[in-house]
Amino acid sequence: MAARKKDGARPGGADPLAEYRSKRDHRRTPEPVPADGPLPRGDDDTFVVQEHHARSLHWDLRLERGGVLVSWAVPKGIPTAPDADRLAVRTEDHPLDYAAFHGEIPRGEYGAGTMTIWDRGVYETEKWSDREVKVVLHGSRVSGRYALFRTRGENWMIHRMDPPADPDAEPLPEAPRPMPAAERARLPRDQDAYGFEFDWGGRRLLASIEGGRTRFTDARGRAVAGPAGLGGPLGRAVGARPVLLDGELARVDGRETYLIFDVLHLDGRPLLDLPYERRRRALDGLRLTGPRWQTAPWFPGDGDAVLAAAREQGLPGVLAKRLDSPYRPGEDNDAWRRIPVR
Structure with missing residues (x-):
């Protein structure tokens, strides 16, 4: 993930939303597709998790940073315990308006399927670099300290640094046996x-x-x-x-x-x-x-x-x-x- 200037631009003045726009046609999808131009300025403290019923179910974690939503697709959802690191695939930056998006992306369009808001809130940044991001999330369904670290290419991992969100939660049994009649x-x-x-x-x-x-x-x-x-x-x-x-x-x-x-x-x-x-x-x-x-x-x-x-x-x-x-x-x-x- 390339470092950003404070105004959200990538080094060299590249448009951080160019990839996002290239994959979407505003005439065919209800997703927000902003016109090219200066990025809005926020407080770099908004996050959203969207449940995306696309070709394969996953959850999209998006963190506001430099006028865009820096995004990862998490196939198995945000971990709730520190012993369950999960894959997080870096995807293209999204516009800030996407934090409020929910709806149906039409068949044949990029990311076709149903998008719902699973959680949203504010976050604090502890570290932000090309290879590691540490944040504290404050949402209604997910809260706590999390680290995202790059492994290879666009593949990252997401790790919960705090103790389990529910200390009394028990894992699903490995080899359950049914009750006979x-x-x-x-x-x-x-x-x-x-x-x-x-x-x-x-x-x-x-x-x-x-x-x-x-x-x-x-x-x-x-x-x-x-x-x-x-x-x-x-x-x-x-x-x-x-x-x-x-x-x-x-x-x-x-x-x-x-x-x-x-x-x-x-x-x-x-x-x-x-x-x-x-x-x-x-x-x-x-x-x-x-x-x-x-x-x-x-x-x-x-x-x-x-x-x-x-x-x-x-x-x-x-x-x-x-x-x-x-x-x-x-x-x-x-x-x-x-x-x-x-």
């Missing part, structure tokens, strides 16, 4: 104590999602490749939140679909000890519905109707899950029951 011939008598789901007859898959990237494990806790076209879009739909989902891959209306029926870990907090009913309501709150995935429905206290609907739809059975049951990975117990359609 016991086979039973009949519905439970006390149906009001249970939630009921359809058994779709699919393949059990757990999805660990972090930094917009998805990793699948099977019923034995082994890492497996997910179906083509599922992991990437699902990760982009979840975004920056770390989450562990339980579900099954089944055919619905002739299309292979990931049906999600439980959430086991969310935002650094394991949910295994929460009752099933609270986990299901937390899952519903995530609103995970897409072209290849959906949150499976559940029905508290109405097993007879669910079983009749499963029979009518040609499904193999239903699952009865106690509303107060915790999640016990790999552990057989009677809290979850599978009842086949007869």
Whole structure:
């Protein structure tokens, strides 16, 4: 990154926004494309992080400096702990107006996709050189001391220098095992104590999602490749939140679909000890519905109707899950029951 004079110009008088303008046509994109001319003067203290759903999901960190927004694309998001350095790719400088931009960049244009403001605030500069930048960010979602250091070419790394933003946060488990259901011939008598789901007859898959990237494990806790076209879009739909989902891959209306029926870990907090009913309501709150995935429905206290609907739809059975049951990975117990359609 070339050093800048106070007015934002590069050595030799080069226009710092020339590359930005060359990649955009103001008649085709809603992004701000300022005319050539003197750069505005700011206080070099504004930052913004934008979530960019482009060809691949990433987060753009932009720091106001010398009349432009110096920018890095961070594929896995801003780290929240000092033990998780992440790649940050230096991109072209952006105009200051871009700090307020959100919207849809049309297909066929550079950076096509949805841009939203993930966080913004002010920052202080501790060091700024061609190879290293140290700043203190003050935002609503990200705060603390960060260092960006150049590794090779346009590749940099971003490192959190402060202790973890959430000291109690726990990482996603490496090899999660799903909770099995016991086979039973009949519905439970006390149906009001249970939630009921359809058994779709699919393949059990757990999805660990972090930094917009998805990793699948099977019923034995082994890492497996997910179906083509599922992991990437699902990760982009979840975004920056770390989450562990339980579900099954089944055919619905002739299309292979990931049906999600439980959430086991969310935002650094394991949910295994929460009752099933609270986990299901937390899952519903995530609103995970897409072209290849959906949150499976559940029905508290109405097993007879669910079983009749499963029979009518040609499904193999239903699952009865106690509303107060915790999640016990790999552990057989009677809290979850599978009842086949007869």
